[in-house]
Amino acid sequence: MSANRFLIEGLGGKKTLKGSIPVFGEKNTALPLMAAASLIQGESKFTNVPHIADVASMGRLLEGLGAFVTHTGTELTISAKDLTGTVLNQDLAKSMRASVLLTGPILARRGAVTFPHPGGCVLGSRPIDIFVTGFQKLGATISEENEEFYTLSAPNGLSGGEIFFRAVSVTATETFLIAATLAKAPVTLRNAAMEPGIVATAEFLQSCGAHIEGAGTPTIVIHPSTLTASSAAFPVVPDRIEAGSFLILGALAGEKITVTGVNPKHMDALLESFATMGVPISIAGDSITVSAPEKLLPIEIRTHEYPGFPTDLQAPMAVLLTQAEGESVIFETIFDGRLNYTAELVRMGADIKVWNPHRAEIKGSKSLKARDIDGPDIRAGLAFILAAAIADGTSHVGNAHLVDRGYESIEKRLQAVGLSISRN
Secondary structure: OOOOEEEEEEEOOOOOEEEEEEOOEEEHHHHHHHHHHOOOOOOEEEEEEOOOOHHHHHHHHHHHOOEEEEEEEOEEEEEOOOHHHOOOHHHHHHHHHHHHHHHHHHHHHHHHEEEOOOOOOOOOOOHHHHHHHHHHHOOOOEEEEEOOOOEEEEOOOOEEEEOOOOOOHHHHHHHHHHHHOOOOOOOEEEEOOOOHHHHHHHHHHOOOOOOOOOOOEEEEEOOOOOOOOOOOEOOOOOHHHHHHHHHHHHHHEEEEEEEOOOOOOHHHHHHHHHHHHOOOEEEOEEEEEOOOOOOEOEEEEEEEEOOOOOHHHHHHHHHHHHOOOEEEEEEEEOOOOOOHHHHHHHHHOOOOEEEEEEEEEEEOOOOOOOOEEOOOHHHHHHHHHHHHHOOOOOOOOOOOHHHHHOHHHOOHHHHHOOEEEEEE
């Protein structure tokens, strides 16, 4: 097992990183696609699938239900023909919130599913009532065996109906989008999320025979469908959060960094912010090149569901704002615990005041000093790597296993552009 902390030699404010960093397939697309494959009584094939811990965990969850999963290179194959299980492995399911994606397809296909309260990153309140009430509207019943386990039952299948999401939820949209393909009547999802991963999941299901309208808009209609495995491998879209993280590194310390394998159309919110801050970028096909400017201008960032500024880029962006000349503001509108990591940036020398769980003021520019810190979640862990990269001195960033949940071979890719980073 690899060491669980990163050792990073900071650049001390120098802007010397250069070269290319490839972007791999998106975690938040690969996981719902894997869940969707559990509906298919055949073999589903995917390409551009990252080797990250969450993909491996989802694979083991599927295997525990009776599927066969192979991941070779960037290709992933799932054979769910013999899937018969209805109980999600407790330890695996509690290790990541995305395990809830399996509740819909297993319920729709097997008539019941038992699962623990899903885990994952600690980002504040993340209730599952949106899932429970949604399935009840489609005719399912729920029983709570104890404080840890829930069982959803729909022995006669899911009925049709309409679900209005009181709050936009990517995971809930994906879960019901997938499950509804086997419902007995049309299902309408309103106030649905619009992320690229949702569009990709719908396109995969359509390639298997599903009749879905409106994916990528706030209203999605799913008609009863008969699904069969597609003969063609389905590609996972590029990870826009990974791409954004690397572009932010370039804006911090890049002489000239080119991020390759990107879909620039998925990056509008970040690229517009860069333009406001004075970060020079150029786009050529599926590549974006960025350099650190002499002076960064302050900005107000307000996270929002796609196509707004991604909450998953909020922590890396905060590191960039510590280097802007003046006062910047972050409004976190998605999660109520996501600003907690800023205390560690303050320990490194940042001037950040958190006024409430959703608003932080960042004054810059401030030189950062090396520290030994532990990442509390996937995205803040990556943000700490970025902070350590521009700091003066040697930092240790712990909980590397959390970063591994979302970023494949992160140290190798950063080494390739000149950053001194290793595990110890």
